[in-house]
Every structure is written in structure tokens, then in C-alpha cells.
Amino acid sequence: MPRKIAAGNWKMNGTRAALTQLEGIAATHADCDVLVCPPFTLIGPAVDTAQNRVMIGAQDCHTQTNGAHTGDVSAAMVKDLGASHVIVGHSERRSDHGETNEMVMAKAQAVLTAGMVPVICVGETLTEREAGETLAVVETQVAGSVPHDATVVIAYEPVWAIGTGLTPTIDQIAQVHDALRAQVIAMIPGGDIPLLYGGSVKATNATEIFAVGNVNGALVGGASLKADDFAPIIAALSAS
Numbered sequence: 001m002p003r004k005i006a007a008g009n010w011k012m013n014g015t016r017a018a019l020t021q022l023e024g025i026a027a028t029h030a031d032c033d034v035l036v037c038p039p040f041t042l043i044g045p046a047v048d049t050a051q052n053r054v055m056i057g058a059q060d061c062h063t064q065t066n067g068a069h070t071g072d073v074s075a076a077m078v079k080d081l082g083a084s085h086v087i088v089g090h091s092e093r094r095s096d097h098g099e100t101n102e103m104v105m106a107k108a109q110a111v112l113t114a115g116m117v118p119v120i121c122v123g124e125t126l127t128e129r130e131a132g133e134t135l136a137v138v139e140t141q142v143a144g145s146v147p148h149d150a151t152v153v154i155a156y157e158p159v160w161a162i163g164t165g166l167t168p169t170i171d172q173i174a175q176v177h178d179a180l181r182a183q184v185i186a187m188i189p190g191g192d193i194p195l196l197y198g199g200s201v202k203a204t205n206a207t208e209i210f211a212v213g214n215v216n217g218a219l220v221g222g223a224s225l226k227a228d229d230f231a232p233i234i235a236a237l238s239a240s
Contacts, residue, residue, distance in 0.1 A: 001192075001216075002192050002193055002194040002195070002216045003032070003033055003194055003216070004031075004032035004033065004194070004216055004217045004237050004238075004240070005032065005033045005034075005035055005153065005194050005196060005216065005217035005218075006030070006032055006033070006034050006035070006217055006218060006220070006230075006233055006234045006237045007034075007035040007036075007037065007057075007085075007119060007155070007196060007217065007218065007219045007220065007224075008025070008034075008035065008036045008037065008219075008220050008221075008223075008224025008225075008230055009037050009059060009087060009090070009198075009219055009220065009221050009224065010036065010037060010038045010039060010042075010059075010224060010225060011039075011059065011092075011221060012039060013039070013225055014038050014039055014042055014225070015041075015042075016042070016045060018038070018042065018225070019042070019045055019046065019049045021225065021226055021227050022036060022038070022046055022049050022050060022054075022227075023049055023227075024226075024227025024228070024231070025054060025224075025227045025230055025231070025234075026049070026050050026051070026053035026054045027053070027227075028227065028230075028231045028234050028235075029235075029238075030234045030235075030237075030238050031238035031239075032217065032234065032237045032238050033055060033217075034054040034055065034234055035054065035055040035056070035057050035084075035085055035119075036050070036054055036055070036056055036057070036224065037056070037057040037058060037059050037085065037086075037087055037119075038056070038059075039059070040058060040059075040073055040078075043056060043058060043078065043081045043082075043083055044081045044082070047081060047082035047083065055084045055085060056082065056083050056084065056085075057083050057084060057085030057086055057087065057116075057119070058073070058078040058083050058085075058086045058087070059086075059087045059090070060073075060086070060087065060088065060090075060093060060107070061073055061074060061075040061077075061078055061086050061088070061107055061110060061111060062074050062075070062107070062110070063103065063106040063107050063109075063110050064110070065110070065113075065114075074110070074114075075107075075110040075111045075113065075114035075116060076114050078114070078116070079114040079115060079116055083116060084116055084117060085111075085116055085117045085118070085119055085153070086107075086111045086116055086117075086118055086119065087118075087119045087121065087155075087219075088104050088107040088108050088111065088118050088119070088120055088121070088145075089101075089104035089107070089108075089120050089121045089122065089141070089145050090121045090157070091121060091123055091157060091159045091162060092162075095159075100144075101140070101141055101143075101144030101145045102144065104120065104141075104144075104145040105144060105145050105146070105147065108120055108145065108146065108147050108152065109147055112147060112149055112151070112152075117151050117152065117153060118147075118152050118153070119152075119153045119154075119155055119196070119219065120142075120145055120146050120152060120153065120154050120155065121154075121155045121156075121157050121198070121219070122138050122141035122142055122145065122154065122155070122156055122157070123138065123141075123156055123157040123158045123159050123162075123198075123199070124137040124138060124158055124159060124160075125159045125160060126159070126160035129158065129160060134158075134172075134175075134176065135175070135176065135179050138156065138176060138179070138180065139179065139180075139183055142154065142180065142183055142184070142187075143183075143187075146184075146187065148187055148188050149188070150188055150189070150190065150192065150193060151193075152188075152193055153193060153194045153195075153196060154180060154184070154193065154194070154195050154196070155195075155196040155197070155198050155219040156173075156176050156177060156180060156195065156196070156197055156198065157197075157198035157199050157219060158176075158199050160199075161199030161200050162198070162199050162200070162221065163200070163221055163222060164200060165200050166199075166200060167199060167200045167201075167205060167209075168199070170208060170209070170211075170212060173197055173209060173212055173215065174212045174213065174214070174215075177195050177197065177212060177213070177214035177215050178213070178214055180195050180214065181195060181214045194216040194217055195214055195215065195216050196215070196216060196217045196218055196219045197209055197212075197215050197217075197218055197219070198218060198219035198220065198221070201218045201219075201220045201221075201223060201233060202223045202229070202233070203223070203229065203232035203233055203236070206218065206232065206233045206236035206237065207236045207239075207240070210236055210237050210240035211240065217237055218233060218237065220233055
């Protein structure tokens, strides 16, 4: 069975004061892997605070290992800080920065080369969902963004559910995750990689979401910023 992962994406939130929340998250009993991805500025301090009780990751990286790329951060630099994972292809990167499947694939490969695990995000917009294109969109993103490597993690995040309070029905989540599992099995021998769900995951819906067969965890946004909000999600996954 794929390992269970409760991952938190802090996005562009947090200064050193937020490390008190990380301390609370790290102190939470978990029968699953816990990953927190703070801003670049907090990765080093977060690694020190976590003391291996939770994993620390980054929210992005450059495709190249070094060079004339002002303002960018390479996977090797992130690895040097003690991070274990890097989120790539998040819908906010795809939309705000025009990242294509090819760019996401290159970033994922860079993460693997640096000896870390890429958490590769895929998901459809509301327009695509209403047009009945969800599976076609998600499967195309997976085919173009995910290396054929057994250590990767895939996070399905319907764009229209991120930070909106809206959540797909359980049947809709199951449909996509079942399709993803079938596609991954065809791409990667064994297909035994974690499939995370993301998009307005909170304590009140976590248990129901984690009961879906091919959901192996969550990529949580706002609810991961505070230990009191994230801890019940971790507990729900641990009990699933």
C-alpha cells in the first residue's frame, strides 16, 4: 500500500514567528508521514525546528542546478537546507507563472536528481469540470508532468476548490483518484505511489475524504498554517 502523507503548503505565508505553529505540528502524534512546505525563507529554520519529527519541503524550484537565474532557487540549494520534498506544478504556479507540463516535468526531474521527492500537482479548472473534461485534463497533465519514477507523489487539486471552501463530491474525488491510480500503474511498475487530494481539506471533511479508496493523504493549504487546524487532519489520516 502507498504510504499515507499529510502535507501542508504554507504558500506565501509565515515569518519566523510561524515556527511556533510548526513546533505544534511536530508534536502531534501521527501514524502517517507529515510534510510541511514553508516559504523558501523558512526552510532552514523549519528543518532545525522539526528535528526530523516532520519532513520539510519547498514549494517550487528551478529546473537548473545553478547559473544566471536571478531570484530563483535550485533543487540542490533546497536539498542543502535539509528539505526532503518539493512541490512542483501547483495550479498557482501554472496560472500565475505560465508553467507548462514540460516545465513541471523538468522541475520534477531536477528534484529527483537532487535526491528529493517531487510532489506533482494536477487539476482542472471549473470551466473544464463543467465541460466534462476533468479526466482528459488531469490525465494529460500526469502524462506530461510526471516522470516514470516510483518515488514521486501526485496531488490532485481541482483548481476551483483551492481556497474557495468548495469541495468536489466524494464520488467526484473517487472518480479522479481511481483514474489516476490506473494511469500510474500503466506508467510506473507497481503504481504504488501516494495519491494526495487537495482543495479545501479541513477537519470537518477529512475523515470522509480519506475513506476514499485511492486517496492516500492530502495536500492542505490554509488549514496547515495553524497546528490546531492541521492536527485533526493528521489524526483523521492516521485513523484511516
